Amino acid sequence: MDYKIDCAEKKLGRVASEVATILQGKKNPSYDPRLEGDDRAIILNIDKLGYSGNKEEQKIYYSHTTQIGHLKKRTLGRVIEKHGMSYVLKKAVENMLPRNRLRSKRMKRIIFE
Numbered sequence: 001m002d003y004k005i006d007c008a009e010k011k012l013g014r015v016a017s018e019v020a021t022i023l024q025g026k027k028n029p030s031y032d033p034r035l036e037g038d039d040r041a042i043i044l045n046i047d048k049l050g051y052s053g054n055k056e057e058q059k060i061y062y063s064h065t066t067q068i069g070h071l072k073k074r075t076l077g078r079v080i081e082k083h084g085m086s087y088v089l090k091k092a093v094e095n096m097l098p099r100n101r102l103r104s105k106r107m108k109r110i111i112f113e
Helices: 012-024 076-083 085-096 103-107
Strands: 002-006 040-044 060-064 071-075 110-112
Touching (some): 002 012, 012 040, 012 085, 060 076, 071 076, 085 103
Parallel strands (some): 002 040
């Protein structure tokens, strides 16, 4: 089943938790945690998605290059400039999903319009 989520005037965390629940298939009456599920989340108005507080300067995204001492830090504002709001939402949803072999399959069912 396809779920359409309108992001206008909503906060990042609220939308991300709703999408994570849909992708796991928990809204489906035939939910089984070991199965991938077949529900898709269609995200609308991603550019109107908001966040609260001073997250633009205070929230930090970390990435490591596997070299010793090469931990990179980027603020939310810089990540949005470089990758866009869809990347930020994808990262938030990905961190809310269980860390198992189904995670990448479930992440492919997010559609941005």
